[in-house]
Amino acid sequence: MLSLHRPTLQHHILNEIAKYTTIDLPILKEKGVQLTVKREDLLFPEISGNKYRKLKYNLIAAKAAKQRRLLTFGGGFSNHIAATAFAGKRYGFHTIGVIRGEELAHGPLNPTLSLAVKNGMQLHFISREDYRKKECIDFIKNLEVTFGAFYLLPEGGTNALAVKGCSEMIHALDERFSHIAVSVGTGGTLAGISKAAFPHQEVLGFPALKGDFLQKDIRNFTSEKNWRLLVDFHFGGYAKIQPDLVAFINNFKEATQLSLDPIYTGKMAFGLLDMIRNDRFKPGSDILMVHSGGLQAITGINNILKKKGEVLLL
Numbered sequence: 001m002l003s004l005h006r007p008t009l010q011h012h013i014l015n016e017i018a019k020y021t022t023i024d025l026p027i028l029k030e031k032g033v034q035l036t037v038k039r040e041d042l043l044f045p046e047i048s049g050n051k052y053r054k055l056k057y058n059l060i061a062a063k064a065a066k067q068r069r070l071l072t073f074g075g076g077f078s079n080h081i082a083a084t085a086f087a088g089k090r091y092g093f094h095t096i097g098v099i100r101g102e103e104l105a106h107g108p109l110n111p112t113l114s115l116a117v118k119n120g121m122q123l124h125f126i127s128r129e130d131y132r133k134k135e136c137i138d139f140i141k142n143l144e145v146t147f148g149a150f151y152l153l154p155e156g157g158t159n160a161l162a163v164k165g166c167s168e169m170i171h172a173l174d175e176r177f178s179h180i181a182v183s184v185g186t187g188g189t190l191a192g193i194s195k196a197a198f199p200h201q202e203v204l205g206f207p208a209l210k211g212d213f214l215q216k217d218i219r220n221f222t223s224e225k226n227w228r229l230l231v232d233f234h235f236g237g238y239a240k241i242q243p244d245l246v247a248f249i250n251n252f253k254e255a256t257q258l259s260l261d262p263i264y265t266g267k268m269a270f271g272l273l274d275m276i277r278n279d280r281f282k283p284g285s286d287i288l289m290v291h292s293g294g295l296q297a298i299t300g301i302n303n304i305l306k307k308k309g310e311v312l313l314l
């Protein structure tokens with residue numbers, strides 16, 4: 001049973017249809033293409049966008065299993081770490097974040113990690129070498145010896161229940177769109193969307209990191225063939241922030257009032273507008289771009305840009 005003094009998960013299930021923002025840019029008129037943003041970022045600003053979708057059925061499963069402790073993995077800027085910490089506080093779980101990089105334990109925590117701690121998460125820093133063992137049974141067993149039994153959420157939060165949650169992003173009101181664009185980390189969100197998309201829709205995934213290991217991972221979670229990956233917009237890899245990406249995000253914000261994050265959604269929007277500019281969409285295309293959130297990372301990224309003397313994100 002969920003305890004009564006906490007907001008229940010069921011309550012949120014009633015409130016999770018995201019709003020839309022229509023984008024008005026000269027290039028769209030010129031090319032005869034419509035672009036609408038699905039504002040998953042507004043659902044729960046603290047559990048931004050897709051990370052809420054991915055947690056939902058996992059939290060329900062953890063409650064059903066009477067598990068009071070969640071353990072998961074992530075890097076220093078991880079939206080999934082931030083979301084898990086917040087959800088744990090809100091729904092009454094003790095949370096443990098196993099963080100990649102021992103060096104992060106020394107000196108002040110970055111904004112993502114200090115907010116996680118403020119939300120009650122216990123951080124456990126490990127070396128990059130140990131972090132690579134995060135899927136090994138012995139390694140998990142050792143964590144159980146250290147912390148006691150826990151409900152395990154994988155890195156990035158992607159598992160079958162997460163994909164189920166993500167498929168709820170797409171519903172009857174989305175039928176008019178010809179394409180759905182989404183940013184890709186593990187591909188769990190893309191897999192969920194591909195399952196829920198209408199037969200005439202094509203799902204376009206924009207990986208935020210390098211490598212083509214993703215195709216296979218995504219096929220583990222969806223048997224649909226309605227999706228493809230656009231692999232040219234990763235800007236050098238995960239959390240690599242280049243000045244032309246910062247300039248794009250800042251220009252986009254000035255033109256549309258919409259904030260994008262530099263790790264995921266900024267790269268997707270850059271790629272999408274690049275494709276529109278290069279006539280990769282027929283006139284009449286009606287594109288839905290999923291804003292999966294991630295804005296919590298901006299403060300921490302700006303701290304790094306400031307140290308390097310580079311232009312900051314607005």
Ligand SMILES: *Cc1c(COP(=O)(O)O)cnc(C)c1O
Binds near residue numbers: 158
């Ligand atoms: C985690 C994340 C993604 C990627 O989601 P996956 O399901 O891992 O592909 C995209 N956008 C934002 C903002 C995220 O935090």
